[in-house]
Amino acid sequence: MMLKSTDSATVISSLEINRLPWVIRCAELANSAMLNEVNLTPKPGLVDMRNSGAHKDMDLTDFYRSAEAIRVWIPYFIEYGMSSHMQASSEILCGLRPLGLACEASMFKATSGVNTHKGTIFSLGLLATAMGRLVANQRGITQQNLCHEVAAMSSGLVKRELEQNNQALTAGQRLYQQYGLTGARGEAESGFYLVQSVSLPIYQRLIAQGVDPQRALLQALLSLMAVNGDTNVASRGGPEGLAWLQKMSRQFLDLGGVMQSDYISQLKQFDRLCIERNLSPGGSADLLIVTWFLAQFPESHSKNSN
Numbered sequence: 110m111m112l113k114s115t116d117s118a119t120v121i122s123s124l125e126i127n128r129l130p131w132v133i134r135c136a137e138l139a140n141s142a143m144l145n146e147v148n149l150t151p152k153p154g155l156v157d158m159r160n161s162g163a164h165k166d167m168d169l170t171d172f173y174r175s176a177e178a179i180r181v182w183i184p185y186f187i188e189y190g191m192s193s194h195m196q197a198s199s200e201i202l203c204g205l206r207p208l209g210l211a212c213e214a215s216m217f218k219a220t221s222g223v224n225t226h227k228g229t230i231f232s233l234g235l236l237a238t239a240m241g242r243l244v245a246n247q248r249g250i251t252q253q254n255l256c257h258e259v260a261a262m263s264s265g266l267v268k269r270e271l272e273q274n275n276q277a278l279t280a281g282q283r284l285y286q287q288y289g290l291t292g293a294r295g296e297a298e299s300g301f302y303l304v305q306s307v308s309l310p311i312y313q314r315l316i317a318q319g320v321d322p323q324r325a326l327l328q329a330l331l332s333l334m335a336v337n338g339d340t341n342v343a344s345r346g347g348p349e350g351l352a353w354l355q356k357m358s359r360q361f362l363d364l365g366g367v368m369q370s371d372y373i374s375q376l377k378q379f380d381r382l383c384i385e386r387n388l389s390p391g392g393s394a395d396l397l398i399v400t401w402f403l404a405q406f407p408e409s410h411s412k413n414s415n
């Protein structure tokens with residue numbers, strides 16, 4: 110997707126921002142990213158079109174409702190990014206949090222209290238805000254610029270909320286104390302390092318080779334699962350569960366991944382084993398959503414390019 114930075118010149122009110130074609134398009138892309146991820150089948154341990162994986166409290170329809178609830182919020186994140194574009198990146202997260210929490214509340218309302226996309230809201234909220242800032246600052250909407258902006262806005266987050274001031278109130282904070290996992294915060298602060306260095310190049314390379322997009326996405330997902338310190342997996346299965354899931358994913362990839370003729374039956378078997386162990390790679394699912402979303406934007410040839 111190509112966006113013109115000059116579009117920002119015409120933006121005045123929140124109502125108008127909601128009507129801008131590129132803003133509507135961005136919200137649609139975020140929605141498609143969530144739908145493409147949840148519809149992708151078969152995924153080990155995760156909700157998909159076949160089953161609810163290791164989840165007992167949610168199904169496909171919860172994800173559809175949740176994705177729609179989140180889509181509505183994307184323009185507000187963009188608007189916040191545009192209206193605060195003169196502020197330093199380090200000052201943005203503080204003002205963004207109430208929006209993120211309000212979006213989480215909409216998600217919980219849509220799913221009758223089930224946590225479908227909490228990590229996704231965090232990542233997509235930051236990315237949409239980054240987009241608003243880039244447009245208002247007349248900078249290119251490229252994969253690298255978006256990630257760089259997210260990293261700048263999240264700078265110091267791990268230190269502030271996991272190393273210090275850690276009241277162990279959330280699963281993520283407890284898992285940092287127990288195992289040093291930095292979860293969704295760490296991924297954002299790194300500018301989605303795993304997405305930029307692992308899943309996005311794999312996905313884009315396979316697509317360029319003409320591989321079916323579903324297959325390419327599955328390979329990207331398993332590549333994430335093999336390396337991601339997923340706090341969802343660790344909260345359900347401890348470090349042993351995380352090590353097992355990573356090893357299984359690596360084995361699948363080492364054998365040829367989605368290029369094997371029986372890759373679907375292997376993934377179904379992996380799913381059965383995840384269900385038996387109550388393991389779900391929800392954090393990797395979130396990063397896959399980020400992967401697909403970023404893939405819709407051009408790459409910049411040099412870092413931080415305009």
Ligand SMILES: CC(C)(COP(=O)(O)OP(=O)(O)OC[C@H]1O[C@@H](n2cnc3c(N)ncnc32)[C@H](O[C@H]2O[C@H](COP(=O)(O)OP(=O)(O)OP(=O)(O)O)[C@@H](O)[C@H]2O)[C@@H]1O)[C@@H](O)C(=O)NCCC(=O)NCCS
Nearest residue numbers: 209210224225226227228229234279281292293340391392
């Ligand atoms: C900063 C927050 C994300 C705080 O959350 P928390 O302290 O809990 O931090 P994490 O555990 O690190 O992450 C929360 C969710 O992020 C996903 N996640 C986990 N690991 C990673 C990773 N390595 N990279 C990226 N993302 C990661 C994951 O979300 C997914 O799984 C959820 C479904 O799983 P389930 O097991 O069912 O979850 P529960 O119901 O919670 O547990 P059970 O009882 O069932 O076992 C689903 O949400 C997926 O999205 C983690 O759950 C953030 O929440 C925060 O600060 N929010 C405030 C708003 C805000 O600041 N927004 C600003 C930007 S918009």
Ligand SMILES: Nc1ncnc2[nH]cnc12
Nearest residue numbers: 147155156225391394395
């Ligand atoms: N398909 C999925 N199943 C479970 N948790 C998720 N978080 C994001 N996508 C998910």
